[in-house]
Amino acid sequence: MSIFKSFYQNSDSEEVSFETLIKKEQEKLYKVAFSYVRNEQDALDIVQEAIIKGYQSFKRLKDIKYFATWITRILINTAIDHIRKKKDVIVLEPEWxxxxxxxxxxxxxxxxxxxxxxxxxxxxxxxxxxxxxxxxxxxxxxxxxxxxxxxxxxxxxxxxxxxxxxxxxxxxxxxxxxxxx
Structure with a gap:
C-alpha cells in the first residue's frame, strides 16, 4: 500500500490520487533536478524532498490541470535550496x-x-x-x-x-x- 494515497476531487467528481499524478511527472522531475546538480544521488534526493513537500501541500492545489507546473515549481525551489546549501557548481553539457x-x-x-x-x-x-x-x-x-x-x-x-x-x-x-x- 502506498503512502501517497491523497486524492483530489476534480470538477467531474473524479478522484485523482497524488501517486497517479506524480508517476506521470517523475521522469521529468528527475531530469530537471539532475540538470541542476549533475549528480544522480543528489537529484534523487531533491526529487524525493519535492515529492514530500508536494504531498504535504497537495490539498491546497486549486486546479488539478496545473499539477505539472505546480510540482515543477516545488522541485525547482527545492533544487535551488539544495544548491545554496551545498554551493555545488552546475556543469552543463556543451551540446545544450x-x-x-x-x-x-x-x-x-x-x-x-x-x-x-x-x-x-x-x-x-x-x-x-x-x-x-x-x-x-x-x-x-x-x-x-x-x-x-x-x-x-x-x-x-x-x-x-x-x-x-x-x-x-x-x-x-x-x-x-x-x-x-
Missing amino acids: FDPGRNEENNSIITMDINLVFEQLKPQQKTLLLLRFYYGYSISEISEILSKPEGTIKSQLHRTLQLVKVKLENGGDTYGKASTRY
Whole structure:
C-alpha cells in the first residue's frame, strides 16, 4: 500500500490520487533536478524532498490541470535550496548550446559555458534551463515561477544579454596572460 494515497476531487467528481499524478511527472522531475546538480544521488534526493513537500501541500492545489507546473515549481525551489546549501557548481553539457560543433573546440566551449553558467544567479540558471533546455513557453515559465509573463520576458532577455556578453570572446581569452595582479 502506498503512502501517497491523497486524492483530489476534480470538477467531474473524479478522484485523482497524488501517486497517479506524480508517476506521470517523475521522469521529468528527475531530469530537471539532475540538470541542476549533475549528480544522480543528489537529484534523487531533491526529487524525493519535492515529492514530500508536494504531498504535504497537495490539498491546497486549486486546479488539478496545473499539477505539472505546480510540482515543477516545488522541485525547482527545492533544487535551488539544495544548491545554496551545498554551493555545488552546475556543469552543463556543451551540446545544450551547440550540437553541431566539432571535437577540437569541445574543451574550449565546455570551459566557456561552464564558467558563464557558474557565474549566473540561481534564478538566471532556472530561466535558461526551463526555456531552452526543457522548451517551456514564456507562459508556462510564468506559471512555474509565479511571476508575470512580462517579468519573465525581461529577466530572460537580460540573462541572455549577459550570457552573450560573457561568451563574445569565446575561447580567445584562454591561454592569454592575465592582466590582474
